[in-house]
Amino acid sequence: MSILVVGSVAMDSVETPFGRRKEILGGSATFFSITASFFNKVDLIATVGEDFPKRYVRLFKDRNIGIDGLTISKGKTFRWKGRYDFDLNTAHTISTHLNVFKDFDPHVPKDLRKPKLLFLANIDPDLQYNVLSQVKRPKLVACDSMNYWINTKRKSLERLLDKIDVLLLNDAEARQFSGESNLFKAARSIISYGPKAVVIKRGEHGVIYFSRQTHFVAPAYLLENIYDPTGAGDTFAGGMMGYLSRARKINEATIRKSIVYGSIMASFTVEDFSVNRLLEISAKDIKDRFDNFRRITKF
């Protein structure tokens, strides 16, 4: 099943207790698409500036990522600068320069208007809605968002929620959107806006998937070394939707496995800066970690 993602491609500067890196490849659509490409072809809708390094464009191409929807706009590429303290769960933004991303008005090329799976990475919910309106209704639409849009564009987000299948949020965002501190109640509230399911990401504490009928709790894959959590959430989404596209069926069993694959993929991303670790691993590494995940959670 084909995968389409709309989101950001950015240049990040990141500081964690374990090091700092300047001008490295980042952005939600970057992490998502590189991850999903381990499972299937994925097409990317995003915009970058004229300064975007050609080698990254080649990287996408080499990874079977369709870039017909990647436009190069006049100006500079979106830049994000952030810092993590020893509590690696919270990103502290130092600066955001939207640059060409400010006028991003995603256009889905004609050939990409029938995706089976669509991921609306974290951008303005009105833009997410526009993208969704341009395509034939996919089999599954998943969507990410953040505190900023919950605060400033709640109505837009609500309108979008009524059209999607799965919302991905972290626990703080789920609580913020719903006004409920208990995650059961938060999930129920979110689902009442329309989506069939919500995935609540809890960083090092794993993920909970809530549908109308069931829920599924998955711990995070335990790591000895975490260098940079940037991109973990989008990597999770990439692993989840990548696996679903390969599984070809969307049901409770494949969704649960997809969530474990999402966690596994995120566990690689955080082991190095940017997408570095993802570029090192093989299908066998993914399979081995998945099998190990089974072993360490079995009882």
Next chain:
Amino acid sequence: MSILVVGSVAMDSVETPFGRRKEILGGSATFFSITASFFNKVDLIATVGEDFPKRYVRLFKDRNIGIDGLTISKGKTFRWKGRYDFDLNTAHTISTHLNVFKDFDPHVPKDLRKPKLLFLANIDPDLQYNVLSQVKRPKLVACDSMNYWINTKRKSLERLLDKIDVLLLNDAEARQFSGESNLFKAARSIISYGPKAVVIKRGEHGVIYFSRQTHFVAPAYLLENIYDPTGAGDTFAGGMMGYLSRARKINEATIRKSIVYGSIMASFTVEDFSVNRLLEISAKDIKDRFDNFRRITKF
């Protein structure tokens, strides 16, 4: 397999965002033994004051809890007063009155000196050591401790660790004892002091069990309503050792199941104040929740 526990029996006064209760039954040995009694006979070593309500003594008796080691000392029962904020993970102590507990010098009655399973609940590590010295080496010795003893009696704790099988700690205590923020490294450091395994309790985020060879990650049972987390850790230990005593074999498979039973039992305790919820439930409730735990974690 017979179970022996040494610890505190106390009168608690607790305040949570969901209510307050005064002079309710508490104490580590209380939560442990009432929980373990669902699985097997358990004997209790503790001391209370002359003011300790007779109905609680009857409660222990009615629950198949041996009280030959429960002494009634001159003076008042140990009292703890605490408060939890909306983050129910951290207890804030308002006051501690040790009372008769100050001179607690646990003596194991002759008939109880051959327990198969021994739980040294959180008391002075020198007293834990003394109790261990009074019994024939049990098949399994598990031990709890806390930040206070790590700070003030580290050497005593180290001496004890060399003699036990399983140490139970929460994540903050594991980090404090080991000086390692990563839980893998913390566990490895703790195990280097002698125990075969360490169970790191993470409250609403579940439990990780580390042995020399393997580890096992169990999420917490997700609850809609949590009223009072007091006693969750000792309940966990009671469920864990209770199940092991019933299983009769101690191996990787039974230990993993015992950890899930520990989590399940703790999930009941936190649904009400004191041991109230434990007094309501039946073996079927436990079984149902265990089966549901399997369902919501399976993939």
